[in-house]
Amino acid sequence: MKQLFLIIAILSLHGCNRPEGEMIMEVADEETFEDLLSIPISEQPPPPPSITSGTEQISKKTIKTGGINFQSQDIVEDYQTIRELLPRYDAYIEHENQSRTKERISYQLTIRVPSTVYDSLFVTFSTIGHRLENKYSSIKDVTENYYDLSTRIKNDKLLEKRYLKILESATEIKDILEIENKLNQIRTDIENLQGQFNYLSKQVSLSTISLSFYEELPYVYDASQRGGFLAKIFSAINNGWQGFLNFVIGLIAFWPFLILLIVLGYFIKKFRSQKN
Structure with missing residues (x-):
């Protein structure tokens, strides 16, 4: 010791x-x-700052998010237009959801795009669709949080080197075990901070645009969903009309046999008349 x-x-x-x-x-x-x-790891004094730390350039870090809601006349065409625009801006669909009811077809898209071209793509999306219903855009300044995480990671890595230097000189088992325990705590903190920093960096570099659009479907009367005497009358009329149409369609489908019957009837009638 x-x-x-x-x-x-x-x-x-x-x-x-x-x-x-x-x-x-x-x-x-x-x-x-x-x-x-x-001393707990979180309370360890940071190593002395580097000479170059004062000259480090600090740039503003922001997270851009926006959303657009619109009505479409041809949802398939508008969806295809959106898909074709994405490669031009190095953007991609992170999440997609489609839903359909009797009244409408809807799409919800979450799009990630480089922050440098966020404004251009946002304006382009605003021109798609039949009727724009809502759009919003926001910018969140995360400069302080960004550089705070970066500094904490650097300090923890320097503290890790500090303990590694001590570990190289340690000879007692007790000292080695205590130092390794401290190193494990420091490395766990570094991993947690690095995960937060990576997530924040992605949010800064890739902006988010949420698109929600829909197409209204033509109204189709469904008598089975209604009750009462009148509803049953309308249902009976509709069923009768549908039955008549099916009968006509069936006759048209058997037209070769009808022609054959007519020809056979003609020859039978002619044969009987000659016999008489």
Whole structure:
């Protein structure tokens, strides 16, 4: 144990001669080392900032979202138009839903498009359809959250290197186990933060447009859905008319046999008249 702290102290003295901005690990005695291991990962002091950190360019990060609702006269044609537009803007459909009732056919599309061409595609979508019913667009500033996550990830990675440096010099099993436990906690935090950062980065780079459009279907009377005496009369009339149409269609379908019967009837009648 004492050998470990002596090595760490030597590393600390050596770090004093390094250029400003490099990580310096100062451990003077056994109590300092024990205190470091006892501090929760979330409360660990971050390493000294890099020299270049002050010159880092900070650009504004925003999330763009919008939606358009419209009525269509030909929903199949409008849907095909939307599909043909997507490759021109490097966009794609993330989610699609189609529904159909007796009154209408509806589509709900969630489209992801690079934020650099979001405005152009949004305006183009606004011109599709028979009647525009609603459209909205919003921009959310996430600059602070974006760079906060980025900084926390960098600090945790530097803290990970800090513990790895100590682990290289550790000889006692107890020290090794404690350091590895701290490393596991740090790496878990890094994975969680990295997941949040990746999701936020995707939201920033790819904007979202929600499309909802529908086509009204012609009204079709359905007497079976209605009750009462009048409804039954209308249903009987409709059934009778449909039966008559089916009879006519059936006769037309058997026209070769009708012609054959007429020809046979003619010859039979002629034969009888000659016999008489």
